[in-house]
Amino acid sequence: MNVKIFDTPEVQDFLKTVAGFDQKGGSERGKKITHRILSDLYRTIDDFDITAEEYWSAVSLLNALGQASQFGLLSPGLGFDHYMDMRMDAADQEAKRTGGTPRTIEGPLYVAGAPEFESFARMDDDPDLDGETMWLHGQVRDTTGNPVPGAKIEIWHCNSKGGYSFFDKSQSPYNLRRTIIADAEGRYHALSVIPSGYGVPEGAPTDQILKMLGRHGERPAHIHYFVSAPGLQHLTTQINLAGDKYTYDDFAFATREELVVEGKRVEEHVEAKQHGADGPVTEVVFDIELSPTEKDELQNRHKRPRAMESESQESQLAGTATV
Numbered sequence: 503m504n505v506k507i508f509d510t511p512e513v514q515d516f517l518k519t520v521a522g523f524d525q526k527g528g529s530e531r532g533k534k535i536t537h538r539i540l541s542d543l544y545r546t547i548d549d550f551d552i553t554a555e556e557y558w559s560a561v562s563l564l565n566a567l568g569q570a571s572q573f574g575l576l577s578p579g580l581g582f583d584h585y586m587d588m589r590m591d592a593a594d595q596e597a598k599r600t601g602g603t604p605r606t607i608e609g610p611l612y613v614a615g616a617p618e619f620e621s622f623a624r625m626d627d628d629p630d631l632d633g634e635t636m637w638l639h640g641q642v643r644d645t646t647g648n649p650v651p652g653a654k655i656e657i658w659h660c661n662s663k664g665g666y667s668f669f670d671k672s673q674s675p676y677n678l679r680r681t682i683i684a685d686a687e688g689r690y691h692a693l694s695v696i697p698s699g700y701g702v703p704e705g706a707p708t709d710q711i712l713k714m715l716g717r718h719g720e721r722p723a724h725i726h727y728f729v730s731a732p733g734l735q736h737l738t739t740q741i742n743l744a745g746d747k748y749t750y751d752d753f754a755f756a757t758r759e760e761l762v763v764e765g766k767r768v769e770e771h772v773e774a775k776q777h778g779a780d781g782p783v784t785e786v787v788f789d790i791e792l793s794p795t796e797k798d799e800l801q802n803r804h805k806r807p808r809a810m811e812s813e814s815q816e817s818q819l820a821g822t823a824t825v
């Protein structure tokens with residue numbers, strides 16, 4: 503079959519009907535966007551002579567993705583998360599909001615409501631026998647170099663096996679997830695375990711799509727951050743640990759040169775010891791610079807559905823869900 507029908511009036515009229523152009527109700531923006539996406543897909547079917555078998559296998563794969571709640575996992579792999587970052591970077595540039603630590607993707611594995619501490623937090627609730635002890639610290643400053651006392655720093659990362667608490671039910675709910683309020687000098691400290699790299703689950707729908715593209719689903723060892731303070735631009739970022747096989751080959755496209763940090767092994771770290779470390783530590787230092795802004799919407803993280811940000815999920819965790 504090698505028919506080309508996309509440009510016929512019949513198909514063009516049909517697309518308008520499908521997108522609800524002739525209907526009064528609904529959302530104008532939604533209709534236009536749907537019309538564009540459907541047009542691009544119809545054209546793709548025509549141009550590549552997509553067979554019925556190919557089409558229905560794609561439908562089935564999308565069902566499997568949804569069933570496994572993996573759209574959020576696939577999204578970074580297909581570069582959408584990084585593309586959104588590129589657009590926000592460009593908007594910052596245009597508005598002359600320059601400087602500060604670069605943003606990079608949030609990823610799909612944040613959980614709201616982690617325990618909060620002042621200045622220092624121990625992050626590991628569960629034993630991790632294969633894990634190296636991590637002593638992680640830094641200072642939050644504004645772009646003129648002034649420390650930011652009371653900055654709110656949310657940190658989350660996976661364990662030495664690449665699993666994130668909440669999603670990996672073998673871990674305690676907030677293992678390796680903490681909120682730290684910076685001290686009077688804008689400093690924060692955490693005792694934790696060095697995370698390993700992360701890989702999308704083998705054989706899962708996301709993995710099948712990446713394999714079809716000849717790609718892997720691996721991320722380098724990384725640590726996620728949300729950092730915020732009044733009058734400063736909210737920052738979503740990560741650090742990538744240097745020396746990982748995937749530091750510069752991240753399937754989620756989150757690595758940025760300024761965010762690659764080298765861990766340093768210290769046999770006897772006095773401060774870490776005072777905070778409970780009982781052997782050598784790998785010290786990771788990450789200072790953060792925030793840009794000034796008066797805009798409320800830039801001082802807060804953007805809205806998106808996040809685990810534990812709704813009441814029903816909180817009661818689910820407590821085992822009291824009724825629906």
Ligand code: DHB
Binds near residue numbers: 608611721
């Ligand atoms: C994915 C996992 C992560 O830990 C992350 O930071 C980004 C993306 C993922 O599975 O898509």
Ligand code: FE
Binds near residue numbers: 611700
């Ligand atoms: Fe991650």
